[in-house]
Every structure is written in structure tokens, then in C-alpha cells.
Amino acid sequence: MEKKKILFVCLGNICRSPSAEAVFRGLIEKEGIQDQMHVDSAGITDYHAGEPADQRMQEHAIKRGYNLTSISRPVNPRFDFKEFDMVIGMDNQNIRDLERLADGESDLSKIFKMTDFCKECFYDEVPDPYYGGDEGFELVLDLLEKSCTGLLNFLKTTE
Template sequence: MDKTKILFVCMGNICRSPSAEAVFTGLVKNNGFAKKFEIDSAGTIGYHAGESADRRMQTHATKRGYNLTSISRAVNPDTDFDYFDMIIGMDDENMHALKQMARNDADLKKLYKMTDFSLEMKYSEVPDPYYGGDAGFELVLDLLEDSCQGLLEHVQKQ
């Protein structure tokens, strides 16, 4: 059976998308589905390419048992749209950028917004915590835990 390949995307790939990658990786591992998924993250811009996740995000994620190991990279439309089954943006700005990168209707059909999978939390986006305080990083993790559970349920129904 083929793996479901998921790419999480935020702007710089140092806060939200590497956190989504770690949360979803932990969720599928804890549920015995690790071999059924390939999970990665990227940014709509390459400004932080080659960098680790934001230290503050890492600190908050570690407190919840998540290890943010990914290294930032930019979305590559020529390979990522072909390779991944689902490309999931964190907010409307990321979704707009991803739609601009899409080469055709098949690419557009792979795009989803993270909060579309929310089960309980009522947010339309995963907000960027970069310029905020601790509460912003905690909110991101709360939203990702909720939405990743919904994403797993969505994929299992397919």
C-alpha cells in the first residue's frame, strides 16, 4: 500500500509547519500508522532555508513531547505538487501563495487549510506566533493537536 504523503506549509517554515509536521508525526506514530504516512514541511518563502525551527516554538513543543527536527526549506512547486498527496497551508496568506504556485487544477485539488480539519476549536487560521508571546505558541499547538486529529480521521475515511 502506498503511503499518504502530506506537506505542511507556513510562511517561513520555522514555527507552524514544522510543529504541524511534529504533531502529526507523533499522532500517527502513537496510533500505529507511522508506516502509512510520509510527512514533511516547507515555507512559502525561503528566507529561513537551512535553519532549525524557532527556538521558542521548540521549547513549547518539547513541553508537550514533540521534537521539531525538520530543517526549513521553501516549497518547490515543480516537485512538491507532483510528490505530495496533500499540501496543507496554515493560514489564508499561505493558501493564497500556494494557489499562486499551483500549475494546474490537479495541483489546486491537493491544497487544504489546516483549520479545515479542526474538530473542536473554532479558528479560521493557525495564527503566526512569531511576534507574539508564550500564549501564541501554546495556541498554535492547541490548534494543531485538534486539526491533526481531524486530518487523521479525514485521511482514514478516504
């Protein structure tokens, strides 16, 4: 597999995208292919720049064996669209925002939605759990585990 660079994106980079980064990192480590991947996460906004992942998200992730170590940063369109092969948004608004930040067809061709890789999801996007309760954080992790598995399978078939 050719080295792939993947950026996961959500609104503030404190719940969904750092979780996607951790879940995907766990999958590629289990497969022993972490040296063939570069994985990062970012937010559309800079509201939480420099902050760790939301404490509630971290607690739910830890229960499943994921360690959310990333520090929030905003998307840098000039850098990120050049650096990454895939820029994966969590919801429809993230996709619209990324498309607005893109500079031409080359950038646009790198934008994907997380649930596009999920064959068994009944959701067409990963909902933001920030203002909800425990069930929202668990749902996010359920969707990300399925979607990240689908993403890894997609990458294996397109090498």
C-alpha cells in the same frame, strides 16, 4: 490505508509547519501507521532555509512531547505538487500563495487549510506566533493538536 504524503506549509517553515509535522508524526506513531505516511514541511519563503525550527516554538513543543527536527526549506512547486497528495497551509495567505504556485487543477485539488480539519476550533486559520509571546505558541500547538487529529480521522475515512 494507502500510503499518504502530506506537506505542511507556513510562511517561513520555522514555527507552524514544523510543529504540524511533529504533531502529526506523533499521532501516526502512536497509531503505529508511520510506515503508511510520508510527512514533511516547507515555507512559502526561503527566509529561514537551512535553519531549525524557532527556539521558542521548540521549547513549547518539547513541553508537550514533540521534537521539532525538520530543517526549513522553501516550497518547490514543481517537486512538491507532484510528490505530495496533500499540501496543507496554515493560514489564508498561505493558501493564496500556494494557489498562485499551483500549476493547474491537479495541483489546486491538493491544497487544504489546516483548520479545515478541526471540528472544535474557534479559529479559521493557525495564526503566526513569531512576533507574539508564549500564549501564541501555545495556541498554535492547541490548534495543531486538534487539526492534526481531525486530519488523521479524515484520512482514515477516505482510504
